[in-house]
Amino acid sequence: MIESVMESGTIRVRFAPSPTGLLHVGNARTALFNWLFARRMGGKFVLRIEDTDLERSKSAYEKKLIEDLVWLGLTWDEGPNENDPGETGDFGPYRQSKRIDLYSSHTAQLLAEGKAYRCFCSPEELDEERRRAADEHRPQIYSGKCRKLSKQEIKENLLRGKTYAVRLKIPDHPIKFHDIVRGDLEFAADTISDPILVRSAKGGTAGASPGVPVYNYVVTVDDALMGITHVIRGDDHISNTPKQVAIYEALGWKVPEFAHLSTILGPDHERLSKRHGATSMSSFREMGYLPEAMVNYLSLLGWGAEDGKTETFTAAELVKAFTLQRVTTSPAIFDFEKLNWMNRHYMKEAPPGRLASLCWDYFGGLLPEKEEASDAVLVWFFHVIGLFVPSVSHLDEIPAKAAFIFHMDPNLARTDQENAEALAAGSAQTVLNELANHARAHAGPVSASDFAGWMNQIKEAAGVEGNELFHPIRIALTGTHSGPEFEKLIPLIEQGVELNLGIPSVRERLDAFIGV
RNA sequence: GGCGCUAUCGUCUAGGGGUUAGGACGUGAGAUUCUCAAUCUUAAAACACGGGUUCGAUUCCCGUUAGCGCUACCA
Secondary structure, three states: OHHHHHHHOOOEEEEOOOOOOOOEHHHHHHHHHHHHHHHHHOOEEEEOEOOOOOOOOOHHHHHHHHHHHHHHOOOOOEEEOOOOOOEEOOOOOOEHHHOHHHOHHHHHHHHHOOOEEEEOOOHHHHHHHHHHHHHOOOOOOOOOHHHHOOHHHHHHHHHOOOEEEEEEOOOOOOEEEEEOOOEEEEEOHHHOOOOEEEEEEEOOOOOOOOOOEOHHHHHHHHHHHOOOOEEEEEHHHHHHHHHHHHHHHHOOOOOOEEEEEOOEEOOOOOEOOHHHOOOEHHHHHHOOOOHHHHHHHHHOOOEOOOOOOOOOOOHHHHHHHOOHHHEOOOOEEOOHHHHHHHHHHHHHHOOHHHHHHHHHHHHEOOEOOHHHOOHHHHHHHHHHHHHHHHHOOOHHHHHHHHHHHHOOOHHHHHHOHHHHHHHHOOOHHHHHHHHHHHHHHOOOOOOHHHHHHHHHHHHHHHOOOOHHHHHHHHHHHHOOOOOOOHHHHHHHHHHHHHOOOOOOOHHHHHHHHHOO
């Protein structure tokens, strides 16, 4: 089966996260590049859950992980199903915890062929070896002591019930492999320790070790058995790769192509972590970032368009443009500002209805339940959101910006530092008196043109214009000296009043502030 | 300590033996708008250092330095 897949030329890649936490920026970018490569090449994208670390793995994280991948639009062809505990694909199981029986036959084979051996060394002995190597400025690699054990010695150890681990014999020639991103990589044999394949356990006198296989062994066997042709992953795995290559070769399997992606760092050049703020996909989603902005931004971390200029790509455009050859080698710093810019870009393009429904929950308590809201309320809310979107980087900032629509505190408006300055101007009181007169003389809701008319008359009567005119009025009406233009704002306020959303009318606002 | 990866504006990057070293974010200035945001125009801003190779290196090679990763019977 493996051979047939390899020979068919179908490209198969995998994303193999362990469900020990949320999907963060680095892993999301790895998933994205795998996905892009698979889609671009017409290959298969496999999701494999590496949940062998039972202590840290949680099914809740697996669920969240799947949610986040779906949110980003990185759909997989094989792997755990999105909505049920089942799996899709012919190369399963796709959860590593269900695969633990698959490795022992290969271990037995390696042992039988003399490509692996039993290592009876104790942790203490190994520690001692390492310590000595460090003292002598040598690479800290295993001495290979147990390689030389005679059959007789092994038998005796087994008979005495000594525990042993299984180690691979690293061949004594340099290990080379090709990395699509970095070119040919080569590691000298004497810098690579014989890797443990299977952890120590009390073995029987026959058969393979009953111990638990280690990560490097497991991924290699899994990748091979799943017919993975291209391993695209973080560059923290470069040092693991020669060991894995040796495993492929010992088992007589074709070595896949590798592509090691550079690390994503925080602004302080440290590895990106929670310390730097939001880094998980779910937190970005909660903050109201759009998935297409996230995908686009992530794609630019370690990759660039061929023309050297294009920055914005839809997912489809990315699939068309993406090549591993253009992936960059140096580490990239995650720039929240540029992500924000990207999100603003996509918010401008998004239909207001979509943004409004994403925002609804941010306005908890101020609006009816979305399901119970009338069409008129929905439309009104679309407009409110549309009014504030240009002034925010992500959707969850909107409620604070829009708060004055729902309620206004005249005392706060008066005492706010910057407001106080504007109100202290000599003309401010005149302007406000004039405004009060107009409001007094007006019955019913105020239209945008009513208000524009007032403005013109106040301008003449008070003999002021510009900030001196508009600042006091804006403060009287909204409690702040900055915000959306009156022409759009006034109708929205009066409509909101009519919809019984409990928001103060133009007249009520002015009354509270200046007494009408 | 050992092994490895990396090095172009503050950041993401394009480029590549001879270029005014290009674009984007951010920043400054200007325009527009009642304000803020948005928008438009515009400016400043980079080839880490030292040796080679070469007529010529930012580009190729070597070294230094710095950053990062790995160095587990973790994944």
